[in-house]
Amino acid sequence: MSKEQFEEWYILLLEAKRMGLTIEDIRKFFRTSITGLR
Template identity: 50%
Template sequence: MNMLKQMDKEEYDAEWINLIISARKMGLTMEDIRAFLRSPFQPMKPTQNTNENNPCMSP
């Protein structure tokens, strides 16, 4: 691995570490972080399945 790629990797690693530390300080658990990373556009906790707030499901 050349020096430039190694420096980039170390920089990204430090950034990821700082992001995880910040998330933990905000009160997120490791499972919360994992769930977000697996599916960032999905809610972390399932919501009650109702159709009243969904305009596509209105009669």
């Protein structure tokens, strides 16, 4: 993972936490986006 990608994910995580998403929600989203990229 490049530094730019990491920063994008970090910002997404902060936004998600601000919106009140749980770690589980983030994990689910992370999994679907990873499988969607393949």
